Amino acid sequence: xxxxxxxxxxxxxxxxxxxxxxxxxxxxxxxxxxxxxxxxxxxxxxxxxxxxxxxxxxxxxxxxxxxxxxxxxxxxxxxxxxxxxxxxxxxxxxxxxxxxxxxxxxxxxxxxxxxxxxxxxxxxxxxxxxxxxxxxxxxxxxxxxxxxxxxxxxxxxxxxxxxxxxxxxxxxxxxxxxxxxxxxxxxxxxxxxxxxxxxxxxxxxxxxxxxxxxxxxxxxxxxxxxxxxxxxxxxxxxxxxxxxxxxxxxxxxxxxxxxxxxxxxxxxxxxxxxxxxxxxxxxxxxxxxxxxxxxxxxxxxxxxxxxxxxxxxxxxxxxxxxxxxxxxxxxxxxxxxxxxxxxxxxxxxxxxxxxxxxxxxxxxxxxxxxxxxxxxxxxxxxxxxxxxxxxxxxxxxxxxxxxx
Amino acid sequence: xxxxxxxxxxxxxxxxxxxxxxxxxxxxxxxxxxxxxxxxxxxxxxxxxxxxxxxxxxxxxxxxxxxxxxxxxxxxxxxxxxxxxxxxxxxxxxxxxxxxxxxxxxxxxxxxxxxxxxxxxxxxxxxxxxxxxxxxxxxxxxxxxxxxxxxxxxxxxxxxxxxxxxxxxxxxxxxxxxxxxxxxxxxxxxxxxxxxxxxxxxxxxxxxxxxxxxxxxxxxxxxxxxxxxxxxxxxxxxxxxxxxxxxxxxxxxxxxxxxxxxxxxxxxxxxxxxxxxxxxxxxxxxxxxxxxxxxxxxxxxxxxxxxxxxxxxxxxxxxxxxxxxxxxxxxxxxxxxxxxxxxxxxxxxxxxxxxxxxxxxxxxxxxxxxxxxxxxxxxxxxxxxxxxxxxxxxxxxxxxxxxx
Numbered sequence: 145x146x147x148x149x150x151x152x153x154x155x156x157x158x159x160x161x162x163x164x165x166x167x168x169x170x171x172x173x174x175x176x177x178x179x180x181x182x183x184x185x186x187x188x189x190x191x192x193x194x195x196x197x198x199x200x201x202x203x204x205x206x207x208x209x210x211x212x213x214x215x216x217x218x219x220x221x222x223x224x225x226x227x228x229x230x231x232x233x234x235x236x237x238x239x240x241x242x243x244x245x246x247x248x249x250x251x252x253x254x255x256x257x258x259x260x261x262x263x264x265x266x267x268x269x270x271x272x273x274x275x276x277x278x279x280x281x282x283x284x285x286x287x288x289x290x291x292x293x294x295x296x297x298x299x300x301x302x303x304x305x306x307x308x309x310x311x312x313x314x315x316x317x318x319x320x321x322x323x324x325x326x327x328x329x330x331x332x333x334x335x336x337x338x339x340x341x342x343x344x345x346x347x348x349x350x351x352x353x354x355x356x357x358x359x360x361x362x363x364x365x366x367x368x369x370x371x372x373x374x375x376x377x378x379x380x381x382x383x384x385x386x387x388x389x390x391x392x393x394x395x396x397x398x399x400x401x402x403x404x405x406x407x408x409x410x411x412x413x414x415x416x417x418x419x420x421x422x423x424x425x426x427x428x429x430x431x432x433x434x435x436x437x438x439x440x441x442x443x444x445x446x447x448x449x450x451x452x453x454x455x456x457x458x459x460x461x462x463x464x465x466x467x468x469x470x471x472x473x474x475x476x477x478x479x480x481x482x483x484x485x486x487x488x489x490x491x492x493x494x495x496x497x498x499x500x501x502x503x504x505x506x507x508x509x510x511x512x513x514x515x516x517x518x519x520x521x522x523x524x525x526x527x528x529x530x531x532x533x534x535x536x537x538x539x540x541x542x543x544x545x546x547x548x
Numbered sequence: 549x550x551x552x553x554x555x556x557x558x559x560x561x562x563x564x565x566x567x568x569x570x571x572x573x574x575x576x577x578x579x580x581x582x583x584x585x586x587x588x589x590x591x592x593x594x595x596x597x598x599x600x601x602x603x604x605x606x607x608x609x610x611x612x613x614x615x616x617x618x619x620x621x622x623x624x625x626x627x628x629x630x631x632x633x634x635x636x637x638x639x640x641x642x643x644x645x646x647x648x649x650x651x652x653x654x655x656x657x658x659x660x661x662x663x664x665x666x667x668x669x670x671x672x673x674x675x676x677x678x679x680x681x682x683x684x685x686x687x688x689x690x691x692x693x694x695x696x697x698x699x700x701x702x703x704x705x706x707x708x709x710x711x712x713x714x715x716x717x718x719x720x721x722x723x724x725x726x727x728x729x730x731x732x733x734x735x736x737x738x739x740x741x742x743x744x745x746x747x748x749x750x751x752x753x754x755x756x757x758x759x760x761x762x763x764x765x766x767x768x769x770x771x772x773x774x775x776x777x778x779x780x781x782x783x784x785x786x787x788x789x790x791x792x793x794x795x796x797x798x799x800x801x802x803x804x805x806x807x808x809x810x811x812x813x814x815x816x817x818x819x820x821x822x823x824x825x826x827x828x829x830x831x832x833x834x835x836x837x838x839x840x841x842x843x844x845x846x847x848x849x850x851x852x853x854x855x856x857x858x859x860x861x862x863x864x865x866x867x868x869x870x871x872x873x874x875x876x877x878x879x880x881x882x883x884x885x886x887x888x889x890x891x892x893x894x895x896x897x898x899x900x901x902x903x904x905x906x907x908x909x910x911x912x913x914x915x916x917x918x919x920x921x922x923x924x925x926x927x928x929x930x931x932x933x934x935x936x937x938x939x940x941x942x943x944x945x946x947x948x949x950x951x952x
Contacts, residue, residue: 167893167914224916228907303836383896429833429845432707432857441833444848444855451848451855453836489571492787503632510571512628 158182159251160235162270164376165189165226168388172222174266175215182270192219193227241377245350247275258284258396263421269374269392275349276370283340283369287317288458289397289418291390291411292326292404297436300326300404303428305333307403310455312339319344319397321389322357322371326403326411331360335367344396345373346389347381387413394418399462401426401452405439412439419448426452426461483522486511490519491528491538499535562586563655564639566674568780569593569630572792576626578670579619586674596623597631645781649754651679662688662800667825673778673796679753680774687744687773691721692862693801693822695794695815696730696808701840704730704808707832709737711807714859716743720866723748723801725793726761726775730807730815735764739771748800749777750793751785791817798822803866805830805856809843816843823852830856830865887926890915894923895932895942903939 159182166173176185192201199220206216215222242248250257250272256279261268274280288311290304308318308330318334320327322343334341341364345353349371352358361371374392375385390410394400394417402425405411415425427449430437443449452458483491493509494500500508506516520536523529530539563586570577580589596605603624610620619626646652654661654676660683665672678684692715694708712722712734722738724731726747738745745768749757753775756762765775778796779789794814798804798821806829809815819829831853834841847853856862887895897913898904904912910920924940927933934943 170914221916221919224918225910225914227916228911229914299835299837384893428836429841429848429855431703431835432832433703437833438857441855441857444833445857445861447851451833451845453842453845453849457849489788506629507632510574510629510633512625512631514628515625 154183155181155253156249156251156271157235158186159271160238160249160376161186161233163273163374164233164238165229166270167225168269168374168385169267169391170222170225171266172215172218173226173270174268175212176219177270178266179209179211189223189226190230192223193230198223238376241350242273242275245275245377247273247349248278250274250278250280255279256281260284260396260421261392264391264395267391268395271374273349273373273376274370276365277340277368278370280342280370280372283317284319284342284396285398286315287319287342287397288462289319289393289400289414290326290330291320291393291400291402291414292330293406293409293411293436293439294323294325294327295406295436296325296329296404297430297434299430299434300428300436301329303430304329304403305336307401307428307455307458308333308339308341309337311458312337312341314455314459315339316459317342317369319393321345321386321393322353322361324354324357328357328360330403331364334369335363338367340367341369342396343369343371344389344393345371345381346375346385347373348375348377348379349373350377351379353381386410390414391417394421394423397423399424399426399458401428401458401461402440402443402449403428404430404434404436405443406435407438407442409439412443415443415449424461424463425449426458428452483526484519486515487519487522487526490516491523494523494529494536494538496538496540499532499537501535505536558587559585559657560653560655560675561639562590563675564642564653564780565590565637567677567778568637568642569633570674571629572673572778572789573671573795574626574629575670576619576622577630577674578672579616580623581674582670583613583615593627593630594634596627597634602627642780645754646677646679649679649781651677651753652682654678654682654684659683660685664688664800664802664825665796668795668799671795672799675778677753677777677780678774680769681744681772682774684746684774684776687721688723688746688800689802690719691723691746691801692866693723693797693804693818694730694734695724695797695804695806695818696734697810697813697815697840697843698727698729698731699810699840700729700733700808701834701838703834703838704832704840705733707834708733708807709740711805711832711859711862712737712743712745713741715862716741716745718859718863719743720863721746721773723797725749725790725797726757726765728758728761732761732764734807735768738773739767742771744771745773746800747773747775748793748797749775749785750779750789751777752779752781752783753777754781755783757785790814794818795821798825798827801827803828803830803862805832805862805865806844806847806853807832808834808840809847810839811842811846813843816847819847819853828865828867829853830862832856887930888923890919891923891926891930894920895927898927898933898940898942900942900944903936903941905939909940 192198202219206212258281304326311318312334318330318341320330322345331341347353352361390413393414400418402411402415418425427440427443490509502516506513528539529536596602606623610616662685708730715722716738722734722745724734726749735745751757756765794817797818804822806815806819822829831844831847893913906920910917932943933940
């Protein structure tokens with residue numbers, strides 16, 4: 145909306161108000177908005193919150209809208225929670241503020257709305273506050289969440305940087321939470337490789353939290369990424385908001401990878417959200433002596449995550465086919481790999497510093513003399529054995545089995 | 549047989565001969581012995597190997613013993629492989645040699661025969677050559693195989709020592725292959741904790757292989773453990789024998805744990821054997837930057853192994869119940885863990901350096917005023933909040949949530 149006259153669409157305006165009324169993940173509000181539309185739902189909630197007889201309004205509403213039957217008993221409580229916040233709803237002021245920040249607001253009807261959020265159902269955010277590129281959905285379509293502990297080790301940070309850079313090299317957006325530790329390393333790794341990265345904050349997008357990451361968040365914006373939150377401008381991050389924010393990280397991404405997490409870490413909640421949304425979950429292993437990897441090992445042990453060790457494996461986790469598939473691991477090719485069983489066994493028995501006759505080789509290798517004669521022919525052709533009179537010896541450097 | 553007059557039982561004598569005739573894992577010999585008994589099988593094989601018309605003898609045998617139909621076509625080849633080794637069969641000399649070493653021979657009828665070997669079917673060893681304690685089966689009944697790369701890192705060795713010591717502390721025998729690297733560390737860890745450990749060698753038990761581990765093997769014997777092999781005294785380890793030895797390590801143990809293994813490592817074959825025998829397989833994770841852990845990560849990624857990080861998890865892997873179960877992980881207990889949802893959310897919103905009225909707290913926390921009043925009571929009782937006039941503040945040190 146930057147540079148355009150502000151013309152507040154009713155639905156958007158109502159969703160902005162809703163995002164101020166509720167705490168993230170309020171599924172009762174979600175059901176109400178889904179049933180009545182954001183504007184009607186807001187008018188009803190305001191009436192119920194200010195009425196002296198809210199429970200009568202609840203009864204009347206549910207009677208008229210049977211789809212709300214499931215939330216009937218929670219509606220009264222929910223109205224009580226929203227009640228105190230009707231005082232400072234000013235959607236226009238919020239939009240002006242975002243406009244001033246070069247940002248805007250996305251809602252389920254917007255171009256750029258991350259469609260993955262729809263999988264959250266009634267717990268989906270009312271709107272997303274965005275700074276930076278507003279057409280993020282195209283990037284998020286190929287995104288991976290890299291998350292982890294704030295209390296990270298240099299090992300974990302190095303792995304996060306490497307993974308993020310590897311993903312960026314495959315045009316894959318890295319999503320994280322903008323926190324210290326693994327989050328920051330993931331954003332940095334993506335930026336260093338020229339990638340697009342998205343930070344999903346637990347507080348308002350106008351507040352750099354943590355303050356020390358303000359320059360990092362600016363770099364993200366400069367490099368075509370964005371900063372997102374469902375909490376309106378000015379909103380403070382709280383423990384509950386961090387946990388709810390994690391469901392958004394999981395929902396907007398194709399897969400979630402935990403790089404480092406203690407036994408009890410918020411990053412595990414992101415993994416749990418991803419699993420609940422049927423998104424693939426990966427965990428990076430680390431030294432068993434490192435407490436910062438205990439949460440990752442817990443996920444692996446519980447079968448809740450796939451072990452991932454490099455960017456190619458992360459891409460494979462996200463189910464990306466074709467050019468993104470990891471190359472075959474280049475194991476050292478060894479002498480004898482291409483040989484039949486008997487020739488391999490003979491090669492194993494063939495002396496390299498002395499020589500032996502076929503009968504002797506048969507006894508040593510546990511092969512019949514006929515098998516030995518056949519296998520010697522195979523090995524000779526492969527440049528792995530040569531004849532010295534009636535005796536045979538192993539050739540110093542094999543032919544077919546050895547790469548130049 | 550130490551100190552006793554040697555009285556060679558025919559079956560044992562024949563099995564000793566068979567162990568010289570075959571290479572480890574020869575299932576054709578195994579079927580033959582299973583059908584005819586070791587003695588008759590040996591007599592038949594000698595006749596077939598020395599006869600000018602072996603194929604006629606094969607036909608006659610299979611016609612008489614229909615259970616051998618499955619190996620009919622392989623019998624001729626197998627006889628050809630055994631043929632060269634009939635020259636030096638002297639079971640009595642072998643027994644004397646073992647007696648001289650303070651060792652002996654176990655066969656499927658012996659007290660002390662590891663019953664896990666029977667799961668190998670026709671590929672079970674003909675006999676086991678043993679130095680040290682011959683009643684190993686009791687120890688092996690509670691044993692864990694700890695295996696891994698010879699090219700280990702100090703991290704891997706440290707973990708192997710710790711795991712082995714932890715297992716020894718739970719009276720659990722550690723089985724390994726007596727090699728350098730992880731194997732040696734596993735044996736050492738068990739010995740250091742006063743445990744019983746078993747080394748299963750790929751060559752004869754009279755040969756310390758590798759030579760540098762001779763003192764370690766002696767320590768194993770001194771401390772009540774044993775050294776085992778299916779290869780007769782004097783036998784040289786070969787690549788094929790190492791791989792076949794790995795099936796024995798897997799078969800005698802309750803579970804197999806790979807501590808460190810490169811992408812292509814013999815230790816992975818032990819894991820594969822264990823899986824084929826329906827024994828649990830564990831893998832120890834390590835830094836993704838360490839090539840020595842790549843094989844472990846491969847097993848985890850393929851779902852072929854469970855992630856294990858300490859001895860308690862290894863014991864759990866082996867399905868040991870009761871006192872061996874790992875203790876509940878002692879995560880830091882945090883303020884609010886025992887509280888209901890609303891009280892936790894309020895605690896999160898309660899200022900600790902200032903104070904607030906219930907209405908204000910309701911708006912901040914996204915709770916109704918009624919919920920706030922209830923939760924304040926809960927928090928006050930828990931020593932987590934206190935009243936300052938009409939306002940409330942968070943208590944500096946919580947009560948119930950905080951452990952002394």
